[in-house]
Amino acid sequence: MKNIILNTDSYKVSMWKQYPPNTETVFSYIESRGGKYDETVFFGLQAFLKEYLSDPITQEMIDEADEFWAAHGEPFNREGWQYILDKYDGYLPLEIRSIPEGMVIKTGNIMVSVENTDPKCFWLTTWLETALLRAIWYPTTVATQSWSIKKLIAEYLEQTSDAGTEGIEFKLHDFGKRGVSSQESAGLGGMAHLVNFMGTDTITGALYAKRYYGAEMAGFSIPAAEHSTITSWGQEGEVDAYRNMLNQFGGEGKVVAVVSDSYDIYNAAAKLWGEVLRQAVIDSGALVVIRPDSGTPWEVVPKLADILGSKFGYTTNSKGYKVLNTVRIIQGDGINLDSISRILSVLKEQGWSAENVAFGMGGALLQQVDRDTQKFAMKCSAIKIDGQWRDVFKDPVTDRSKQSKRGRLDLIKAMECSWQDKGIEQLCRLYKTARFGAGKSLMRTVWNNGKLLVDDSFDKVRKRTTEEHTLSKVA
Numbered sequence: 001m002k003n004i005i006l007n008t009d010s011y012k013v014s015m016w017k018q019y020p021p022n023t024e025t026v027f028s029y030i031e032s033r034g035g036k037y038d039e040t041v042f043f044g045l046q047a048f049l050k051e052y053l054s055d056p057i058t059q060e061m062i063d064e065a066d067e068f069w070a071a072h073g074e075p076f077n078r079e080g081w082q083y084i085l086d087k088y089d090g091y092l093p094l095e096i097r098s099i100p101e102g103m104v105i106k107t108g109n110i111m112v113s114v115e116n117t118d119p120k121c122f123w124l125t126t127w128l129e130t131a132l133l134r135a136i137w138y139p140t141t142v143a144t145q146s147w148s149i150k151k152l153i154a155e156y157l158e159q160t161s162d163a164g165t166e167g168i169e170f171k172l173h174d175f176g177k178r179g180v181s182s183q184e185s186a187g188l189g190g191m192a193h194l195v196n197f198m199g200t201d202t203i204t205g206a207l208y209a210k211r212y213y214g215a216e217m218a219g220f221s222i223p224a225a226e227h228s229t230i231t232s233w234g235q236e237g238e239v240d241a242y243r244n245m246l247n248q249f250g251g252e253g254k255v256v257a258v259v260s261d262s263y264d265i266y267n268a269a270a271k272l273w274g275e276v277l278r279q280a281v282i283d284s285g286a287l288v289v290i291r292p293d294s295g296t297p298w299e300v301v302p303k304l305a306d307i308l309g310s311k312f313g314y315t316t317n318s319k320g321y322k323v324l325n326t327v328r329i330i331q332g333d334g335i336n337l338d339s340i341s342r343i344l345s346v347l348k349e350q351g352w353s354a355e356n357v358a359f360g361m362g363g364a365l366l367q368q369v370d371r372d373t374q375k376f377a378m379k380c381s382a383i384k385i386d387g388q389w390r391d392v393f394k395d396p397v398t399d400r401s402k403q404s405k406r407g408r409l410d411l412i413k414a415m416e417c418s419w420q421d422k423g424i425e426q427l428c429r430l431y432k433t434a435r436f437g438a439g440k441s442l443m444r445t446v447w448n449n450g451k452l453l454v455d456d457s458f459d460k461v462r463k464r465t466t467e468e469h470t471l472s473k474v475a
Contacts, residue, residue, distance in 0.1 A: 004052055004092070005065040005081060007131040013074035016123035024119035025384035026126060027408050030112040030136055031433075033401065035374035041147045041465055042111050043101050043192050044139030046456060047212040049447050052131060056090025056450065057081065083120055091450025093118040094125070097443045099411055101456055102195060102464030104147070107374065109433045110409045110443075112136060114378075117449055129378045137376035138185070141369045142192035146172065147465060149337055149361075150196045156344040156354035160321040163355065171358050172365075173199035174219070175332055179363030189366035194218045194458075195465055199358075202366070215458035223249040224257035227293070231262050238263060239272045243280065250284030257289040257330055265292045269304055273327070274311025281312070282326055289358070293333045298342040301331050305352050321353035332360030336368070379404040405433065412439035 019026070032040045062081050069076035084090065098112045099105065114132065116124045149172055154165045174193045177186045183204060190205020191212075200206060200219035209218035225245055233241040242258055249256040260268040269290060273281065281288050290308065292300045305324065314322040331343060344354050380392045381404060391406035414430040431442055446454040 002052060002055065003057075003061045003064060004128075004131065005057060005061055006068060007052065008127055009130045010072065010074055012127050012130065013069055013076060015126055016077040016080060017075065019122060019383070020385055022386045023122045023383060024387070025115055025382075026122050026124075026380055027113065027115040027382040027384075028125050028129065028378055028380045029110045029114075029405065029409050030133060030376065030378045031110050031405070032107045032137075032140070033375035033377055034107045035372070037107075037144050037148050037374065039104050039106055039144070039148075040111075040140055040374055041143040041195065042099055042103050042105065042136075042140055043143040043195055043461065044136055044188060045096075045098050045112065045446065046101060046452075046454070047139070047188065047191070047208065048132065048135035049096070049452055050212050052135075053092060053447065053450075054452060056088075057085055057092075058090060059085065077123065080121065080123065084124075087118075088450060092124060092128075093121050093449050094128070094447065095445055095449075096447035097410075097445050099443050100464055102461035103442070104465065105411070105431065109431065110405070110411050111140075112378075113409060113443065115408075126380060133371075133376060133378040135188075137371045137374065138369070139188045139192040141371075141373050141376075142189040142366060143195045143465075144374060145337070145365065145369065146193045146196040149340060149359075152337065152341055153344070153354065156348060160317075160319055160348055160353040161323075161355045162317040162319065167355070169198040170220075171199075172197050173221075173330070173332070173358065173360045174202045174205065174365060175360040175362035176364075176366035177202040177204065180366045185366065191218070193365060195461055209458050213456065213458035213461065218458055222255045222257060222289075224291075225259050227259055227262050230259060235263055238268065239276050242268075242272060242277055246277065246280055246284050246286070246288070250286040250288075252285030254284075254286040255289060256286055257291055259291040259293050261292045261294050265295070265300065265304065266307060269307045270311065274307065278311060287328060288326065289328045289330050291330045291332055291360075295333075297331050297334050297339050298346045301329055301343050301357060302346045302350050302352065304329055305347065305356055306350070309352075317353060319353075320351070321348070322351050322356075323353050324356050328356055328358065330358045330360055332362070335359050335361040336364040375401075377402075377404070381405050382408045408436035409433055410436045410438065411442045413442060414439075 066076055066078050095117050096114050114125050116122055153171050157165050174190055180186045186202050187204040187208035190202035191208040194205050194209055198219055201221050206219040209215040230241045245256055245258050308324055308327050312327050313325045316322055340359055383390050383392050393404045393406035395403045411431055412434050414432045444454055
């Protein structure tokens with residue numbers, strides 16, 4: 001299934017016969033045209049290049065594709081692919097440029113460009129569209145959604161916590177692996193989330209971050225109960241199930257999460273945790289995280305905070321907000337950007353600091369996105385015929401939002417500025433999409449004729465995203 005010749009759409013196969021005579025080069029770009037979020041966190045290209053383009057095509061792949069396309073009814077360009085195998089040892093003669101992964105840019109700007117480097121392979125640029133666009137829109141959209149939630153949580157922490165955003169890396173935990181459509185989706189989406197946070201139960205994401213970006217360990221988890229391990233004790237043994245979690249996983253400095261709504265979350269908090277096990281929780285030295293898993297989140301979480309506060313006590317920080325002693329809450333049901341906003345808003349209104357709560361996000365994080373969430377598209381914008389570049393664009397009268405850009409494009413710095421922040425010089429993230437050569441480029445050639453030219457570490461990607469998050473308050 002890694003045969004790149006078959007990793008396309010059927011209609012692409014006949015396009016080598018559709019371009020004007022004497023076409024030499026086709027230039028295409030990828031952008032987010034808009035969507036749910038105003039900014040996008042670019043991520044995932046390096047994983048695609050390593051997994052799908054770093055191995056050359058083979059004679060067996062050409063033969064397999066020839067047989068398939070003949071049966072499928074499409075005019076396969078066997079001669080063109082054979083040329084790539086014979087002249088380039090099977091590596092694709094393409095130049096792929098992109099902005100740095102982890103960079104945050106406004107929608108409507110170019111992120112990636114692709115063009116063929118051999119005039120005989122002018123048809124190759126758009127052949128790659130299906131695979132390349134899919135490889136970028138999905139992890140970029142997940143990273144963007146995760147980053148947007150991080151910004152939201154950061155705002156509430158800054159307003160209600162003495163520690164500011166300390167510990168924010170563990171405020172949104174990935175519960176999404178079982179809700180995605182494939183193992184690869186779990187890997188790409190889970191890895192994209194880890195660009196912003198460090199809490200995950202989607203282990204494939206951490207494995208992908210290691211494989212494609214060299215991260216030794218990108219994500220972490222803690223012992224946690226599920227309903228089956230609690231309800232297997234029976235309702236009459238509910239408190240014993242909780243006590244067992246303390247005995248097994250408690251200890252000084254440890255963190256353990258226990259789902260507590262199998263029967264009655266409020267009784268569990270007030271009576272079982274707050275009275276029967278109260279001293280055991282305190283003596284354990286652990287931070288016990290109570291997890292509700294049903295009900296209306298922005299009603300359940302504040303009520304639960306009140307109950308736990310009345311039983312375990314709380315301190316009031318310098319900003320006037322309450323911080324629970326010994327226990328915390330994680331809400332893992334019905335979580336998305338809107339529900340997190342409502343939960344944090346109600347908590348703040350009722351005097352609770354945002355540091356009391358963390359969130360677990362499943363299908364809404366990794367699966368409830370599509371290409372239209374950020375309106376991703378890959379379009380041809382320039383073509384070279386007989387040595388002359390021509391602009392290519394579309395401008396449908398029925399939907400001007402689908403107007404495409406024209407010309408060979410680049411993302412360039414719009415102005416220079418720098419300042420010192422904790423001893424580190426940083427550049428303003430001021431940029432614009434412009435014609436190629438119009439200014440100092442923010443894009444890099446990451447792939448050229450079979451060679452990966454940029455191999456970023458996961459730490460570098462994370463650092464860029466964090467820097468952009470800081471810069472967004474200034475630029």
